[in-house]
Amino acid sequence: MIAFLIKRLFHALLVMFVISVVSFAIQDNLGDPIQQMVGQSVPESERAELREELGLNDPFLVQYLRFAENALHFDFGYSYFYNEPTTDVIMRHLPATLELVFATTLLIILLSVPIGVYSAIRPRSWLSRLFMGVSIVGISIPVFLTAIVLIQIFAIGIHVSLFPADTAWGAWLNGLLSTSGGMPAYGRGDVTHVFGTWDTNFASLNGLTYLVLPAISLASIMLPLFIRLIRAEMMEVLQSEYIKFAKAKGISMRRIYFLHALKNTMLPVITVGGVQIGTLVAYTILTETVFQWPGVGLMFLDAIQRSDIPLIVTYLMVVGLIFVITNTVVDLIYGLVNPTVKLTGKPA
């Protein structure tokens, strides 16, 4: 176990080293940060001075070594825009993103397990077909479109006047299809301070309403994937010998489905799911931009537009670290659920 963790620690360091080199190598293509800092009429001499001051004229290797040396002391530099250490900036934005990802994960788990299991048990029922059909649509609509449609329907509201309003059924249909909106369209609303940089949306009703639309649109990418995965795994498990044997033994179908079959279904789901939840952090970029959710995704996109190179590099390294951590946690959980797996890879 210890050996496994140490190995993973080295993985993390390697990943972060590679990310930092790559992001440093492409920084020339990210644009000129000076351009973003000064007004248009500032003379070239002033710009040159600022460029020298920031050390942007030094050769690649010098800049990288300076960065690496500071990074070893956990100093990742100052953001050009926020004028603060990049780690502080990220720590301030990270809770918002993690809360969004957490809410999305809850939605996914709560919806995908029952739907996936149901459509595996009753693959031919119309409800299963409906779920599968909707999930195909869900997987193929880009997340920003989902988000904008959600905003239009639930935040702004739509007024349907397709049907004749002077007939009772027309008025009823119009009323049924129209929405009054009212959900918040952007931002986090009233957050409750927990500690440090962590403000939470989960502590108040107002906070939770702000979380609903972003979480649904973020979930819309992963939910269909999970439903299909659980359905496929469950169907496969239901074909296996031990389930047939259990049926023959006369155990109630309920017990077979939810105790014996579900357990084995969840094994691969945990592996794939854990990794996918990690990538959700990356997917938040689009969702956060549309909903102006003040998390790291929005911060990263703004940083790219401002050529805020130190912040970009630190963000990429943090995301790399999150990936390594989620993978490690997934492996640990897998080991707990399935004790026949030895983490260190040595024969038992």
Place this chain on the structure above:
Amino acid sequence: MGYYMTFKKTLLATLIGASLTLPMAALAQDVTGDGKDVNLRVAYDADPVSLDIHEQLSGGILQLSHLVFDPLVRWTQDFTFEPRLATDWKQIDDTTMRLHLRQGVTFHSGNPFTAKDVVWTVNRLKRSPDFKAIFEPIESVDAVDDYTVDIHTKRPYPLLLNLSTYIFPMDSEFYSGTTENGKDKGEIVKNGNSFASRHESGTGPYRVTARQQGVKVEFERFDDYWDKDSPGNVDHIVMTPISENATRVAALLSGDVDFIAPVPPNDLERVRADKNVKLVTMSGTRIITLQMNQKRVDAFKDARVRKAIAYAVNQEAIADRLMKGFATPAAQLSPKGYSGHNPDLKPRYDLEKAKQLMKEAGYEDGFSITMMAPNNRYVNDAQIAQAVAAMLARINIKVDLKTLPKAQYWGEFDDRAADIMMIGWHADTEDSANFYQYLTECPNPDTGAGQYNSGNYCNPELDKLVEKANLETDRDKRAKMLQAVEKGLYDDAAFIPLHWQDLAWAAKNKVQIEPVLNVMNFPYLGDVVVEQN
């Protein structure tokens, strides 16, 4: 197993809890709108980078300046000057202007406003990397007494009042001394944490009560604000940056904010159609142009070729169809209202004439060039470049177009990396001479003239005329000279003007925004009235 079950139960409880909260959301929102205090929620596309108004010369910082500080004078909607902290002014000799200052004005810190604050502020402006270039003509400022200052210029300078719109007196006492860690409170730091970038003390209608960079800025009406005649009735302003266009519009339409700017051209109709909100548009002052690089392409040295291009580009079609009327077609740099605006110059689209000029110049069969334009800097910038490329194809000029995000584009622009490059310009001084200085004068790295003249167009005669105009304090004479410069540039086809970008704001019906808006795009929110019912 048991653990797993309780976990599931907790999740269920959370979900039920969440669904119960939905109908209550509406209730929670009403409470904020019905109190006695008047609130205004504003969403701009970006928030000010700093509270230090001398750190950057940008629209965002100037909008902040008008909220938290007051200028000596400010622009009115029809390009005249309105007294603010300066009550009246007089030219006492060729190079000196005497200004009388308003009495009984207090800073947010409680310090009284006097002449020494103006002196201190101008000296600080002359140190600011962003402002020092436009404050170069000022030699010094003297306090004659507590409420009188003399501004001395190095030479007769006609634009001193224009410059005074940029002098927002700062509280010299508040910004003097050192911080706990020994830093000068008045220092201007571009990339770092300075005292002035986190603290403010101005004379303006609002104090900053909370600020989270990139998330929101909160303002509160200053109780001791000097302008008791101001109709403004807003107690609290919350300003949120919403960079995504669609979200900003959605926030207004859904009632989450009361006032947004800018309104993206694609959503103009949608906003106009909504009964609960109103849209205000104005012809702006930012000119969009194309520059033809004479150093890279020999053909561009021939005025006939440049004119052929000028005749081939159809500004009206671009403004009408591509910009959907959200632009004013241009044939010169100076917009209407500027002293250099020459009413005789009109867009001159004429394809036959263009072809004939190409033939005269010996380029009947055309040639191939490269063009670069940004794709997220100006409204529809990439599409405009594509349209121009198509127009030039009709006179057999083949354009290889590349569009880039602004972060990368300006590096290419500085390198003069293409034969035709796009640039938009807004004159910081709201005066025509600023256009010529940066866009059309002969490039000279020592003086900074022609810093953005990527075409390398050079006409010493016109430069001399601009120089002369800059020493002319008689407004009418000066306007004549500047208009002659515009004519000269037009006849030479020094560059291709396309249009002035329009401005658009939108607000809820109850917010009376019309009187506080202007083409400078500095809404005077201190004077805004929100109707109460």
